[in-house]
Amino acid sequence: MMSNEFSSGVPVPGMKIGGGARRFLFLLPVMIFLPYLLSVLELHKFSTSVDAPKKRGTKSDHLVLGPAAGQGLRNRLHCQGTRALNKTHHTVSQSSNSGENVAFVTVFTIYNSSEKNAETRSSDLVTIGNTSYTKLERSMAILDSFIDFIQVTMPLSNVIILTDPESDLRMDKQRVTTYPIQGEYSRDRLMLQRIRSYIVRVHCALQVAFLTTRLKELNSHVQGQMSHYIFTDSDIAVVDDLGQLFDTYSSFHLALTFRNNKDQPLNSGFIAVRGTAEGLQRAKEFLEEVLKAYTTRYMRASRMLGDQLALAWVVKSHPSFDSRRFSKPVPFSEELNGASILFLPCALYNWTPPEGAGQFHGLPLDVKVVHFKGSRKRLMLEAWNFFHSSLNIDDMLCLVLGSGRTKYDF
Numbered sequence: 001m002m003s004n005e006f007s008s009g010v011p012v013p014g015m016k017i018g019g020g021a022r023r024f025l026f027l028l029p030v031m032i033f034l035p036y037l038l039s040v041l042e043l044h045k046f047s048t049s050v051d052a053p054k055k056r057g058t059k060s061d062h063l064v065l066g067p068a069a070g071q072g073l074r075n076r077l078h079c080q081g082t083r084a085l086n087k088t089h090h091t092v093s094q095s096s097n098s099g100e101n102v103a104f105v106t107v108f109t110i111y112n113s114s115e116k117n118a119e120t121r122s123s124d125l126v127t128i129g130n131t132s133y134t135k136l137e138r139s140m141a142i143l144d145s146f147i148d149f150i151q152v153t154m155p156l157s158n159v160i161i162l163t164d165p166e167s168d169l170r171m172d173k174q175r176v177t178t179y180p181i182q183g184e185y186s187r188d189r190l191m192l193q194r195i196r197s198y199i200v201r202v203h204c205a206l207q208v209a210f211l212t213t214r215l216k217e218l219n220s221h222v223q224g225q226m227s228h229y230i231f232t233d234s235d236i237a238v239v240d241d242l243g244q245l246f247d248t249y250s251s252f253h254l255a256l257t258f259r260n261n262k263d264q265p266l267n268s269g270f271i272a273v274r275g276t277a278e279g280l281q282r283a284k285e286f287l288e289e290v291l292k293a294y295t296t297r298y299m300r301a302s303r304m305l306g307d308q309l310a311l312a313w314v315v316k317s318h319p320s321f322d323s324r325r326f327s328k329p330v331p332f333s334e335e336l337n338g339a340s341i342l343f344l345p346c347a348l349y350n351w352t353p354p355e356g357a358g359q360f361h362g363l364p365l366d367v368k369v370v371h372f373k374g375s376r377k378r379l380m381l382e383a384w385n386f387f388h389s390s391l392n393i394d395d396m397l398c399l400v401l402g403s404g405r406t407k408y409d410f
């Protein structure tokens with residue numbers, strides 16, 4: 001539900017969105033950096049061994065291209081270096097009008113804290129291509145490539161960034177709006193941003209607040225056209241048209257992603273919500289239930305765990321739910337408390353570069369979302385740079401598949 005250390009904020013009961021009038025801040029020109037475009041041909045840079053890292057413990061400060069997992073498996077991407085041997089099922093070339101009626105919603109806030117200002121020490125800089133990034137610039141770069149990927153695969157979709165009014169976030173991009181949500185963000189409250197489980201709760205609270213407002217607008221006919229919403233972390237790359245989801249599965253209210261993991265079967269980094277009044281209402285109620293579970297049960301759990309445990313707890317606590325369905329990566333639907341929930345396999349809708357037991361499974365040819373969880377943020381920026389110069393999603397996926405087993409420096 002959260003994806004970077006700058007994401008934070010504090011909800012208060014009865015949180016409101018910008019006093020009725022939505023306060024969109026946009027089109028204020030701010031280019032914090034210019035991403036340098038990595039040459040596709042510079043493959044020698046992708047060493048196949050891990051050099052002794054110069055800093056940041058054992059994490060690599062450059063891409064490491066290893067063997068691609070899943071070779072020999074049917075319906076998996078096969079690669080030769082960064083060249084794809086298969087065509088994936090992606091529709092990017094015909095997608096010029098995809099994304100209509102879909103908005104991505106992500107939570108991203110930056111505080112004008114002392115941390116932010118004390119960041120210019122050279123040891124905090126990391127370099128990608130020819131560009132050096134501070135911590136803050138890295139976060140902004142991740143957000144930028146999140147948006148860039150969406151604009152390639154779903155050019156007509158909108159991106160909404162939930163933030164808080166103090167975070168001073170400006171985006172100079174078409175179809176992107178920041179949506180400040182008014183809360184009580186006092187100084188001492190900011191201390192709480194260090195408690196990571198708290199941040200998870202904030203994300204969920206912001207999502208609930210957002211849905212509440214949209215629901216009100218829909219009911220009072222303020223909002224013109226209906227829009228479906230996909231809540232995601234900002235460290236994901238959308239590599240295919242997700243709008244089809246709402247047509248293919250025409251009856252769900254909200255969709256979650258699952259994997260075959262007994263303790264953490266659900267990931268909150270991707271939640272799709274149908275834009276009808278009932279969809280918004282059911283999703284809101286469901287997320288409120290999750291929020292309550294965080295608060296009452298998992299506040300002490302680490303950020304990642306609290307996040308996933310609360311979601312899983314809410315789902316599994318429904319007596320009718322059979323969690324054995326998580327063992328096979330095929331979509332299924334369940335009716336929970338009146339909400340029709342579609343469960344989508346992470347392998348397609350929330351694919352994380354190979355790790356753990358999943359590392360031999362490779363990359364499905366119809367993957368739709370790649371999630372650069374944990375220490376894979378560098379890979380996300382390198383992947384965007386690579387795509388930007390090669391304009392080939394399949395080759396880029398080979399870069400991700402081959403490089404995703406390494407832990408990077410941010």
Ligand SMILES: *[C@@H]1O[C@H](CO)[C@@H](O)[C@H](O)[C@H]1NC(C)=O
Nearest residue numbers: 074075076077078085086365
């Ligand atoms: C993908 O490419 C590999 C290697 O060329 C081939 O063996 C495999 O059959 C292809 N898969 C599909 C589904 O075409």
Ligand SMILES: *[C@@H]1O[C@H](CO)[C@@H](O)[C@H](O)[C@H]1NC(C)=O
Nearest residue numbers: 111112113114117166167168
């Ligand atoms: C942000 O920090 C800068 C430098 O410390 C300061 O000048 C500015 O007033 C701060 N802005 C806000 C809104 O707190």
Ligand SMILES: *[C@@H]1O[C@H](CO)[C@@H](O)[C@H](O)[C@H]1NC(C)=O
Nearest residue numbers: 036037039042045129130131
């Ligand atoms: C970036 O680095 C390459 C060498 O890797 C160099 O040839 C190029 O001139 C540099 N570009 C800029 C804008 O500094």
